[in-house]
Amino acid sequence: MTALTDPDAIVEITPSAGVQVARHGWRAKCLQRLVRMELPVPTSFAISADAVRAIAAGQTPDRQALAALIEREEGLVSVRPSAANPAWGGPGTVLNVGINNACHARLVESRGKKAADAIYLGFVQSYAIHVARLDPDMFSDCAGDLQTALRAYENETDEEFPQDPARQLAEVLRSMARAWDGPTARLLRQAKGAPSQAALGLIVQDMALAIGPGVTGSGSIQLVDSSTGMPRITGRFRGQTQGRAEREGTETLYLTRDPRGPSLEEAAPEVFADLIRFGVACRERLREEMQIEFAVSDSNLSIIDAVRVQRSSRASVRIAVSLAHDGIIPVAEAVTRVEPRALSDLLHYQVDPGAPRDLVAKGINASPGAATGMIVFTAAAAQAAEARGERCVLVRRETVPEDVRGMHAAVAVLTERGGMTSHAAVIARGIGLPCIVGVSGLSIDTRARTMQTGGRIFHEGEKITIDGTSGEVLAGEAEMLEPALDDSFTQLLEWADQHSSIRIRANADTPEDARTARMFNAQGIGLCRTEHMFFDDQRLPAMREMIFADKPEDRRLSLERLLPMQRSDFAALFEIMAGLPVTIRLFDPPLHEFLPHDREGMRELAESLDLPLSDVTRRVEALSEFNPMLGMRGVRLGITVPEIYDMQARAIFEATILASKNGDPVVPEIMIPLVSARREVELVKTRIDAVAAAVRNETRRDFTYRLGVMVETPRAALRAGDIAEHAAFLSFGTNDLTQMTYGLSRDDAGRFMGTYVGQGVFAEDPFHILDRDGVGELVAIGAERARCQSPGITISVCGEHGGNPESIAFCLRAGVNYVSCSPFRVPVARLAAAQESILMAQESPKTDPAAQS
Ligand code: PEP
Ligand code: MG
Numbered sequence: 001m002t003a004l005t006d007p008d009a010i011v012e013i014t015p016s017a018g019v020q021v022a023r024h025g026w027r028a029k030c031l032q033r034l035v036r037m038e039l040p041v042p043t044s045f046a047i048s049a050d051a052v053r054a055i056a057a058g059q060t061p062d063r064q065a066l067a068a069l070i071e072r073e074e075g076l077v078s079v080r081p082s083a084a085n086p087a088w089g090g091p092g093t094v095l096n097v098g099i100n101n102a103c104h105a106r107l108v109e110s111r112g113k114k115a116a117d118a119i120y121l122g123f124v125q126s127y128a129i130h131v132a133r134l135d136p137d138m139f140s141d142c143a144g145d146l147q148t149a150l151r152a153y154e155n156e157t158d159e160e161f162p163q164d165p166a167r168q169l170a171e172v173l174r175s176m177a178r179a180w181d182g183p184t185a186r187l188l189r190q191a192k193g194a195p196s197q198a199a200l201g202l203i204v205q206d207m208a209l210a211i212g213p214g215v216t217g218s219g220s221i222q223l224v225d226s227s228t229g230m231p232r233i234t235g236r237f238r239g240q241t242q243g244r245a246e247r248e249g250t251e252t253l254y255l256t257r258d259p260r261g262p263s264l265e266e267a268a269p270e271v272f273a274d275l276i277r278f279g280v281a282c283r284e285r286l287r288e289e290m291q292i293e294f295a296v297s298d299s300n301l302s303i304i305d306a307v308r309v310q311r312s313s314r315a316s317v318r319i320a321v322s323l324a325h326d327g328i329i330p331v332a333e334a335v336t337r338v339e340p341r342a343l344s345d346l347l348h349y350q351v352d353p354g355a356p357r358d359l360v361a362k363g364i365n366a367s368p369g370a371a372t373g374m375i376v377f378t379a380a381a382a383q384a385a386e387a388r389g390e391r392c393v394l395v396r397r398e399t400v401p402e403d404v405r406g407m408h409a410a411v412a413v414l415t416e417r418g419g420m421t422s423h424a425a426v427i428a429r430g431i432g433l434p435c436i437v438g439v440s441g442l443s444i445d446t447r448a449r450t451m452q453t454g455g456r457i458f459h460e461g462e463k464i465t466i467d468g469t470s471g472e473v474l475a476g477e478a479e480m481l482e483p484a485l486d487d488s489f490t491q492l493l494e495w496a497d498q499h500s501s502i503r504i505r506a507n508a509d510t511p512e513d514a515r516t517a518r519m520f521n522a523q524g525i526g527l528c529r530t531e532h533m534f535f536d537d538q539r540l541p542a543m544r545e546m547i548f549a550d551k552p553e554d555r556r557l558s559l560e561r562l563l564p565m566q567r568s569d570f571a572a573l574f575e576i577m578a579g580l581p582v583t584i585r586l587f588d589p590p591l592h593e594f595l596p597h598d599r600e601g602m603r604e605l606a607e608s609l610d611l612p613l614s615d616v617t618r619r620v621e622a623l624s625e626f627n628p629m630l631g632m633r634g635v636r637l638g639i640t641v642p643e644i645y646d647m648q649a650r651a652i653f654e655a656t657i658l659a660s661k662n663g664d665p666v667v668p669e670i671m672i673p674l675v676s677a678r679r680e681v682e683l684v685k686t687r688i689d690a691v692a693a694a695v696r697n698e699t700r701r702d703f704t705y706r707l708g709v710m711v712e713t714p715r716a717a718l719r720a721g722d723i724a725e726h727a728a729f730l731s732f733g734t735n736d737l738t739q740m741t742y743g744l745s746r747d748d749a750g751r752f753m754g755t756y757v758g759q760g761v762f763a764e765d766p767f768h769i770l771d772r773d774g775v776g777e778l779v780a781i782g783a784e785r786a787r788c789q790s791p792g793i794t795i796s797v798c799g800e801h802g803g804n805p806e807s808i809a810f811c812l813r814a815g816v817n818y819v820s821c822s823p824f825r826v827p828v829a830r831l832a833a834a835q836e837s838i839l840m841a842q843e844s845p846k847t848d849p850a851a852q853s
Contacts, residue, residue, distance in 0.1 A: 003054035004061050010051065010069070013044040013203075023048050025082025025201030030286075030306055037285050039278055039303045042206035045069055046082065047173070049199030056177035066166040069204045070098045074106075075165060076119075076209070078304075079172050081180070082201040086307055088189040090200055091179035094130065094172050095243050096123040096207055098165035111212035115240075118211050121146040122242065124161060127168065128153050131175045169204070176202060208295035208302035210242045215268045215299045217241050221255060222291040222309045223279045229311065229318025229488070233276070235291070237264045242295070264296075271301045282306055287329050289319050313342035314484045321488040324495070331495045332838050338492060340805045340832040344368045344469070346484045347824055348432065351467045355479035360464070361453040363439030364750055364765070365471035366418070366425035367824075371411035371434050372465040372477045375458055377446050379406020386410075393466055395451055397444055398437075398747065399424040401535050401593050407433060412466035414473060416442045419750035420767040421735040421800050429800070429822035430513060434468030438750025442473075493521065493827055496834035499841075502811070503818035504829045505581070507798060509533065514576040516823035521830070524581035525573065526731065526820020527671070527798040530648060531589050533569050534562070541608055543594050548609055548619060552643055559647040566651035567658070574659035574666045583669040583731065583798075583820075584652055585710065586645050586684075590633040592623040629739070629746075634674025634710075638684050649688045653695040656703050671708045671731060676715040678722040681707075685726050710798070712736035717782035724786035724793050731820070732779050734799030734807075738766050741775045767800065770807035780814050787815070796820060805832035812836045 003009060011017045011024070019032045028046035035041050047055075055061070070077050076098045081090025099107075099120050107116035121144065128134045128149070134156050139149060153161050162168050179185060180200040189198060210218040219237035224230065239251040254263040255272070265272040275294060282290040286306070293305040311319060316338050324334035348369025351357065373391035376382045379402065385392035386409035394410035396403060398417040407413055407427055411434075415424045418437035428435030442453045449460040453473070458464065465474040505526030506517030510533075514525060534543045539562060546558035573582050596602050602620060606613040625631035638645040652668050659666045672684050685707055696702060707726070711717050712733030720730060739746045746767055756762050762771075770776055783795045796818045801807035803825030811819050812833060821829050 002059065003048075003050040004059055004065075006048070006050065009048050010061065010065060011046050011048075013041075013046055017046075019046055021084055023050070023201070025049065025084055025203075026086050027080060027082035027203055027305065028201055031203065031205075033286055034282075034303055034306060037278075037281055039281075040301055041303050042208050043072070044203055044205040047202040047204065049084075049201045052173075052177045052180070052200050052202055055173050056181055060170050060174070063166050066169050070165045070169050073206060074209065075103055076207040077169065078203075078205050078207055079169070079176060080203040080205065080305070081176065082203050083189075083194075083198060085194065085198075087192045088194040088198055089185070089192075091176040091185070092130070093243060094123075094126050094176070096120075097169050097172050099123050100161075100163040100165065100168075102163075103165075111209070115209075115211040115213075117146045118240075119209065119242075121149055124149045124153060127161075127172070128156075130179075131171045132157060173202060176200075205304065207242075208304060209297050210295040211240050213298055215239070215264075215271070216297050217250070217253075218243070218293070218295040218304075219255070219264070220291050220293050221275050221279060222289065223276070223283065224289045224309060224311075224315065224319060226310050226315055227312050229315030229322070237296075268296060268299050271296055271299060274301055278303060283323075284328055287323065289323075313339075313345035314486075316342055317346065317492050318486075318488040321491050332499055334492065335496050335499055335831065335834050336838055338831065340828045340835065343489070343827045343831055344825070346489055347827065348434065348469070348483055350469060350481045351465065351472075351474070352479040352481050357472065357478060358475040359472055360456055360458075360475050361439050361442055361473040363414075363436040363442070363471050363473070364419060364425075364753070365468055366420060366422075366437045367413075367428035367433055367435035368469040369412075369432065369434040370465060370467045370469065370478065370480060372463055372480075373411045374461050374463050375451065376406075376410070377444065377449055377451075377460060379403040379409075381460070382406035382409040393464055395444060396424070397446075398422065399427070400597075401532070401589070404532060404535055405537075407431070412468065414439065414442075414464075414466055416444055417750060418747060419753055420765055421738075421746040422750065423747065426735075426800065426822075428468075429803070429824060430507060430509065432516065432822075432824040434466045436466055436468055436471050436473060438753065439473065440751065440754065489827075493830050496831045497521070498834075499838050500830065500834040501837040501840070502816060502833050504802075504826055504833060505583075505796070505798075505818050505820040506823045506826050507802075507820050508573070508823055511572045511576055513823050514573050517826060518576060518578075520823060520826040522580075522823065522826045523818070524583070524820075525577060526583050526796055526802070526818060528573060528582065528584045529588065530566070530569075530584060531587055531593075533566065534594065536565075539565055540594065544605060545609060546644075547591050547594060547623070548611070548616075555641070555643045556647075559643055563647050563651055566648060567655045570652050570655035570668075571658045574655060574668070575662070579664040579666070581667070581669055583671050583708065583729075584648075585671040585673055586635075586638060586648050588634050588673040590623075590625060590628040590631055591637065591641075592620065592625070592628065595620050595623065629736075635672050635680045635684060636674065638672065639680060642687055645684060646687060646691055649691040650695060653692055653703065653705070654699075656705070657695070657699055657701045660701075660703065665703070667704055667706060669706045669708055669729065671710055671729075673710045673733070674712055674736065675709045675723060676713040676719075678719065678726065681709055681723055681726045708794075711779075711782050712799075713740055714778055717778035718785075720782035721785035721789040724789040727786075727790075727793065729794035729796065730782065730786050731796045731798045732782065732816075734770060734775060734779070734797055734801045735767065737778060737799065738771065738775050738801075741771075741778060742766060769804055770801040770810055772810050776810055776814070779811075783814055783816065794818075803829050805829075805835075808832040809836040812840065 015036045021029045024046040078095045080093045104120045125139045128139045129136045217239035221235035225232040237253045241250045289309040290306040295302045320334040320337040323329045351370045373393040376392045382394045391411045393412045395414045413435040415437045444451045465478040503523040505524040506522035507527040508514045508525045542561040549555040606616040656666045706728035708729035709727045710733045798820040802819035803821030
């Protein structure tokens, strides 16, 4: 038996036929469902993917089999593609296969000459171009005349236009089967996720003729709006038209009654009523909003096909929620129906996908959303623009902590350098600011106040649009779509939380971040980066004074100035989080980040500290390091300059007492960064315990706290067993852990990441999606060793990966208790965590949290 003689090679689509998606494609299966619903679907046959492969390889179904497909009723069929997934596309549909001179003569009788000519001509054109591969111009230009087209065919091929319907069908099947294997078609579908071996099934369906007398034509209808997801009848109906081709003599009708012109509802009320009925039935039986393709022939309705309604992110949420509300799908299924990333489109302004774009550069899409503003090149200029009420885009080579205030003043950020976890990217995601980093080919001239890209020069003050969702920089202003945090969004996330087996916290440094985190229902703060609190104009002088202090005593005096400010920072966070856990990370960056980088800044510093300029420059030089990210930072600073951590611990405990007076007792979580050895934890723990004891004594108030360790060096991951002895929790800082595991600078890798990913060295940017094989193995080893030592220890991930759906899926399987990410990524994380939890519950029903409750 060959692929073509197999009994399943060609099956008529009846309610009980053995039609399978894997074998015959999604369209065949969908048609069978429509047939089972007793919709008026023309007789249809499914040709299996194996048979189509054989046809592509040169075999032909025997004449009898082909004749059975075509020589019935009017003797005309359409051939449509049916891949396993509708997104993979396929060759274009061919209509009216089987038409010849005899059939044409019959159609002249039944439908008139004009209709018969149009039907025949459509097929001759399509056959000549797609099957015989003749020059398309010759056949598009035959002025709508059938005889001219037939003559052109004869002249080009030296034979009469094929008159045997079975031969026509055999040729059409072969050309469609071969088109599927063409290199462009393969590339296109692989870009949409199709496997390299993706197969094509074909459908042969009796033609529902849509050219002829009476109300006759074809169209499509859906019952929801593709942009909003709200109920609305939309679609089109074109009289005297088959397929998508426009032709002379067609008349477009509104579907529903409309003051602007005639409608199908008025012209053929029964047809319209049936279409609505079928749309409702499809929603209920196929459990999905469907777009129905139909043909009307003298007021007789045929349903040709149905596909899932195309939808925007906003519509996908509303449709899933409404299907679950109406009891058509279970809540858990609604949660899995929305792509987590789609949610970030709802949180921010987006460039309208239908609007024109003047693209000038492309970089890494570091923080989603879009904004238009005038170009500024310094943080100070951004603040000045904000003060004037002007919207600006901060354009920098890369940002440093001193730029944070300028970033807050800007509506978007663009940097020439950087990657997913560089400074600009992390801060922008934290505050929900559209951001593009690592734009190769962008060159900034800060003196001339210009930026150049792709041969175009932009001056300060000119308008650009940053599309942080796609990574595209556009010249001028672009049309935007508004954010959509509506009731469906809230409902979907509530359901997501009910199905999630891990918690989602937010990385929040400021009261504003914390409020955003609460707005998105984060279940605590998983990382508060305290160093950002010192860049405030009022604090920076005290910070610098502390850095310049020679003796611990002097240092303590400067830190005493900072203490009340830190205390009020923490008290505000505790208050906003209202009893939810708050994890405060002790000071992490190298001290030189707080010092001025240019001569003018150093002169000002010398003045304010009352020191000679030479002392200041010497000190700044002494603090500079070749590799600051591997140098005196994190716990290393905590051990060598312990007064900083002492002050922070005291501020945390005093804020704990303050906040506990007004509400539930607060249990702060204190986290030590950049640990690589157990002894580091012991030393810091001893001092923090001593500060806690002192505060208890002084205030006569009791409190508890949890001490944790950030695992962000490979050694800490490998020694997690030892380290866990002194820690109530471990939080994997996967940004630094990725940097150190790969030996890849998180601030500079953006320059070559595109090339690396393009050439398949890395499957993805590892700062964006957690590298399961290397960094992931360290996380898994660390978690296992820590749990072996302390089974009850809390394990989390607080690097940027905590907001990435694929990485969250990995974390969940590695057994982490929570992930923490930028506040604006919390909704995406909540949905991704729920989806993976649901998947795991299906694999092993015992772990379903919803089933347990
Ligand atoms: C990390 O390294 O993953 C982390 C969360 O800390 P930071 O990004 O502040 O270095
Ligand atoms: Mg870190």
